[in-house]
Amino acid sequence: MIELKETKEINVAEIIDSVKSDYCGAIDVFIGTVRDNPTGNKVTKLFFESYTPMAISELEKIANSVKEKYQADKVSIVHAIGDCLVGEIAVVIAVSTPHRKASFDGCQYAINTLKETVPIWKKEYFEDGSHWVFSHP
Amino acid sequence: MKILLFGIAKDIIGGNILDWELSQSEQTSSQLLEELKVKYPELSKLRSIALAVNGEHADGTEKVTSNDEVALIPPMSGG
Secondary structure (H helix, E strand, O other), rough: EEEEEOOHHHHHHHHHHHHOOOOOEEEEEEEEEEEOOOOOEEEEEEEEEHHHEEEEEHHHHHHHHHHHOOOOEEEEEEOOOOOOOOOOOEEEEEEEEOHHHHHHHHHHHHHHHHHHHEEEEEEEOOOEEEEEEOOOO | EEEOHHHHHHHHHOOOEEOOOOOOEEEOHHHHHHHHHHHOHHHOOOOOOOEEEEOEEEOOOOOOOOOOOEEEEOOOOOO
């Protein structure tokens, strides 16, 4: 399952179900959530924008890499698009593998690679303004 | 040709799509990116700026014509 959808439409149980496999003894799930800034500027919301067809194809590449590199049977990645409030889900990654180590490693590889290669952009909104994350050095 | 804009590139250039006249009927993606940076110097101040050609990250060597789908890719920040 590779999808971009509104955060309120993201169903973690459904994503976990989508990677269940009789050949796998491990499912590792990563959930990225929106956090407030503990110091200084209070985060009011995040906004995610994507170059959708390319984002889907890059997510599919990541899922295929996890299957090749970590012998994963199934990989699902669902990323939020649009507004996300503090506490809401930004991304869910689920990986099933025969044994646990590969599922941990594959999940970590997936989120790290997603941040580098998938054309999704995050805008942080504060009480006194907003900015596109990581844009400037 | 039309160049798709996202994130901070939209703020710098204005709008979702840039109408752009290629300086040659065929040029490399790195030449095109350099010309965009000349026209919009703010792009050079970003942590990174790159192009995607037909939905793939460009490495600079791709030949670009007005039939290709080109997008400006500012620093990505998913997750």
